[in-house]
Amino acid sequence: MRLFVGVLPPRRARDELARALRPHQGAWPGLRWIDRANWHVTLSFLGEVPEEIQPELETRLARAASRHAPMTLSLAGAGAFPSARRARVFWTGLYGPRLPLVRLAESLGAGARRAGAVQVDRKRLSPHLTLARTRTETDVTGLVEAFAAFEGAEWEMSAVHLVRSHLGSTVRYEEIAEYALTAPAPYGRS
Secondary structure (H helix, E strand, O other): OOOEEOOOOHHHHHHHHHHHHHHOOOOOOEEEOHHHOOEEEEEEEEEEOHHHHHHHHHHHHHHHHHHOOOOOEEEEEEEEOOOOEEEEEEEEEEEOHHHHHHHHHHHHHHHHHHHHOOOOOOOOOOEEEEEEEEEEEEEOOOHHHHHHHOOOOOOEEOEEEEEEEEEEOOOOOEEHHHHHHEOOOOOOOO
16 A cells, blocks of 8 residues: 555645636646645655554554644745746645644654665655645746745644545545644644
């Protein structure tokens, strides 16, 4: 199974993002726009995971998530990887408490490794939601500049999700489990 742990923005945030994107999509027909049903923010990419470790994986991910407090997040701004002039990915950012997000991602990755997931990506978290892709490097500077002013409403993330990727001619994501963030917020804030 190809798995990741991520943030699934609530419907209200996805609706708001879809409305903001609509005027830009027609102007950039060369981009492959991601279906909103697949919008997510990856916190920890686990890669191919053997089914036999799933029970231990779920236990460790639930434990890792429970050690973190809910967080107030929002989607805002725009960017591209590797750069706006040579883009392959166009994205909007995930904003919230940076250090707690990084620590949550690291904790989830460590739990997955202890469960036996060996392909866990160890890259430092760069929280973003992919909106479009392109097969060839494309200059999307104008799109990044036009969408940079986007500021979505805040929402509280109180759980993370274990998601399975089904690859093929189209990508489909299947939510396998949800893990609550139950630690008290430091200083009474998220």
